[in-house]
Amino acid sequence: MTNSIDEIRDTDMMFVIGSNTTEAHPIIAMEMKRARQRGAKLVVADPRKIWLAEMADLHLQLKPGTDVWLLSAMANVIISENLYDQAFIEKHTTDFDHVVEKVKSYTPEEAEKITGVPAEDIRTAARWYATTKHAGIYYTLGITEHTHGTDNVYCLANLVLMTGHLGVKSAGMNPLRGQNNVQGANDAGATPVYYPGYQKVTDVSVKSKFETAWGVGLSAHDGLNLNEMMKEMAKGNLKAVYVMGEDIVISEPNVTKVETGLNRCEFVVCQEIFHNETTRFADVILPGACFAEKDGVFTNSDRRIQRVRKAVDPPGKARPDWRILCDIARTSGYAMPNYLSTEEVFAEFASLTPQIKGISYQRLEATPAGLQWPCPDENHPGTPTLHLDGPMVGTAPFQAVDYRPSAELPDNDYPLVLSTGRTLYHYNSATQTRRDAGPATKQRGNFIEINLRDAKRLGIQHGNRVEVASRRGTICAEAWISPRVRVGCIWMPMHFAENRANLLTNDAGDSVTGTGEYKVCAVKVRAVEALPNAPANALLETR
């Protein structure tokens, strides 16, 4: 996030796209509700009529995968109606003319044909966004989990830049991060192209800096991202994997291929707190510690580093993960230092990472609300809002992008579009939440949301057990007839190991990030039997 979570309450307009915030980020949604109660405008762009859409001034219910059209049409309106911020563009950006040229053909009327969103609604959203000073964009995986995810992000960035919504409080460009420490994992260099602090592995001077720090020669070329690793594993080129704290056989797209790859591996290690689908393939299982059993830091969506503190001992012989990793490094022959505490690990990490160089455990003890990077030195107060004095690095280039359809579109054999996602009650592979009574009772198993019209056509009633099939796999789920989804679209959560949504999804990846296309793939649905105890609260109203 360029801005901070607590700035949301003071915003005057929120453009929420591809984020089911009330379910995936409930506490950020509370800030949005607070802003809404204060009178802030809310525009939600989402193929589903999610709860935020119910409370929005405007819901742009686009067809899945047509975001580039919607956002380019908004840019078209802003440019053709002269609503852009000329001074900001001149001072802080380059290549605006490329975008001006590119979006000429993306008229709202044409966009209506592709996206299904009325042209007038696109105009209204664009006008509100461009003419409100404190207007923020909030997005998450609905934007990025496409083969054109990077293009979607470029389109959003173009809107932010042409309206000068950068470096303004309660505005900005705000990806809401999914996991507790996904920001921190990237910051720490758990990525194939960067050392800690986004320092390129292909940069010779960076490489020599880390070779000196770690006392060992390092690889000079980019590694494989997760999507590529899964593909190379299936081809038999990646021969061993060490998986810590992730159930890839649930969470990766097209998991049949992942299972094939794991079976072909010569050696698989899992470091986990519970047995899961992936540990079935492990040669060695190392019992780790959960967050309550170890010290450390998490970095949240607004770049805030906060402490995690050990409250209880790990069960049995389980050990904090950081200690296990150090032991393996040493036993493998690398002289990993004998860290006595996570504080020592953090100090080394911070010393090599310019963005967090000024942060220490000592400072975190004294600032209970955490410190937000960049925080380059020990007297720096941290940075709640990025780019307050213009882009932090040079000027920001606009990116002209063309719409590309999703990799797999519906056809006669697989006529429906499946999008997958998360619910409030479970968390990812749900090994934690399904072990608690509340979430487990609220949602016992997998389901699909399907529009009444599609359901009628397919002879499906609310609560029926249905079979959902794609070119990659078939699973069962309970059908929930719901006015939230568009005709021709179904939606399914990814949480349930016994009926894995990711047996269906497409592993075609974004060309830059490798992120799989979880939000669009072609499926067919048929009723297999009526469930005897279907819940009575059917949402039978259709729109």
Add this chain to the structure above:
Amino acid sequence: MNQSFQITLDGQTVTAHTGETVFDVAKREGVSIPSLCHDSRLEPAGACRVCLVEVAGQRRLQPGCAWVVTPDMQIETQTDRIQRHRTVLYNLYMADHEIDDAGLPVETGNENQLRKLCQSVPSMGLTPIQAPRSGRPLDDNPYIKFEPDLCILCARCTRYCDEVEAVNAITLANRGSETTIATAGQRSLMETTCELCGGCIDTCPTGALIEKKAPSNLVQLGEIESFRSTCNFCGVGCQLNLHVQNDRVVKVTSPPPGDTLNDGNLCIKGRFAYDFIHHQDRITEPLIRDKNGQLQPATWEQAIAATANGLNAVREKHGPDALGFISSSRCTGEENYLMQKLARAAFGTNNIHQCAAT
């Protein structure tokens, strides 16, 4: 227009700003005014009447939480009249409240702020009211219990449910002495719009809303150990206090509103989904798969050696880029740092990633 001006608070001249309440000014000046129904996250309700103050020129006492100050206003917070009012008020509350052997309002797992207030006034020995107020004894939700005899109807819970969580699952219902906190048709919370965030428990000042799975005597245990940490679910980064008894996490709460980014709020996962920590299914010892494909318990030395040897063997046979390291965005920053250092420094590959893209 935000203007500054002077008012008189307990005889002292102090600065105030347009739109501020007596509470806002008093808090800044370090003047303590008791209250039960006030929560900084909610609109002032003036419901509990505990915070009444004297305002010069006003015939009646006025609620400090809701009374907006104006220039030259004179406010007294600790007069005999206020003290007389509080004595009667607290005794009335006690007459309509479950009382323990000490003659004070009962305290459950949560602190009962009314109990503390009642200790400050003499008992008037009023006859108990025995209000016919109904709870929801059959509510089978796993987390939240409502005890009507401990409720003072300040409506913090229903206002929180409306103003902050915005689900409106609970509401004030009925009239007079039958007034209670209810759901539509007294249904179980599981059959309402309730999302089980537990904010009602958190905001309740008297402990009438009780966390079902936490020990019922947490307050009486006194200084139970608590550890400040960060939630391990989504990317918001809510701050938590993990309450520990006998080396088990028995309750999770948020630090008070105001100090942290979650402002006292938590969701169902952060507040309640902690059973996994001590679940019997946790993996408690290292395991190595034997020749027959069965997982067998091993010592740490064996498991670490097996891991190092397995990875080294593949590296020697196929080169470092035949190895893949999948770190975890669920683990700490230090662990992610060490995992990428393990991949790069110990095994010579940049094949290191995590679930950022899933």
